[in-house]
Amino acid sequence: ILKTLNSWFWWENIWMPINCTWAHFVDRDGLVFPKPHQLYATIPYALVLLIIRFFSERYVAIPLAKALGIKNVRRVKPQPNPVLESYFRECSKHPSQSEIQGLAKKCNCTVRLVEKWFRRRRNLEIPTVLRKFQEAFWRFSFYLTSSIAGFIFLYDKPWFYDIWQTWVGYPFQSLLPSQYWYYMAEISFYWSLLFTLGIDNKRKADFLAHVVHHLAAIGLMSGSWCGNYVRLGTLVIFVHDTADFWLEAAKMFNYARWEKTCNMLFIIFSIAFFITRIILFPFWILRATLYQPTYYSTTPVIAYFLFNGQLLILQGLHLYWGYLIFKILRRFIFLK
Helix, strand or coil, X not given: CHHHHHHHHCCHHHHCCCCCCHHHHCCECCECCCCHHHHHHHHHHHHHHHXXXXXXHHHHHHHHHHHCCCCCCCXXXXXXXXXXXXXXXXXXXXXXXXXXXXXXXXXXXXXXXXXXXXXXXXXXXXXXXXXXXXXXXXXXXXXXXXXXXXHHHXXXXXXXXXXXXXXXXXXXXXXXXXXXXXXXXXXXXXXXXXXXXXXXXXXXXXXXXXXHHHHHHHHXXXXXXXXXXXXXXXXXXXXXXXXXXXXXXXXXXXXXXXXHHHHXXXXXXXXXXXXXXXXXXXXXXXXXXXXXXXXXXXXXXXXXXXXXXXXXXXXXXXXXXXXXXXXXXXXXXXXX
């Protein structure tokens, strides 16, 4: 069954234009093509990024936070109590008064002690400001590094200025070393974010949107790698990363209570977000993926619909986040 599913998944009519086979993508005459099995390397690369994250958060983010005036608040742990811990995990983190009284009788202690235990236990679930700063610092570091590297990799490429060049010579476009490492770093980064979802600061408002975004990003980049849509893929990555590091910088200064700096950075982020994701992404990237391929092939392959479907999902997330950003800006401008 697995062998049959594998043959269906790699059916050539899904991934490449008509009259092309996987045999055409064997490296030859100086041409190097992306290979699906190379994506397995993103898992160990993600583990390497987690190690880098650990050291950067510990030895760079913490001293920086102290320099900005952020203190490490140590929360008091409640006394070990298996009965209350079991109730906290399996039943409720906010028991009613009658439930507290029942737990007090069961543990042979006062109601006040049970209330105090639950209050301290709930506080342990709330990430400290220092922990939030560390996460923001890691994301800021990666997005800034990725944006700089992306510009260095792309500024001398013709498709960075003329979007039509992304399709010239397709699908036989040679893979550059810079494109390989750009892709590997980005996919590995989103894998690492998925691996740490359980321990990172949980966002109540858009947690599900972040999960969908990470999965869509990994699926889209992996699919574009297999179909050799690498030129367009690098443009998509660059457009996304150039706005994100401004947001993470604003968060860092917000945690440090540098209000004016935070406000200025958030305004810059908002401008960058609307330019890159509300204007450039739909009218530059989506135009290149939806409209321009019809000039190169009269029979779009299945991958054409799969990739564009994922890109449209991303654009839907952009509109959702753009709405949230607009609400914050409106409050900032009109309500001070």
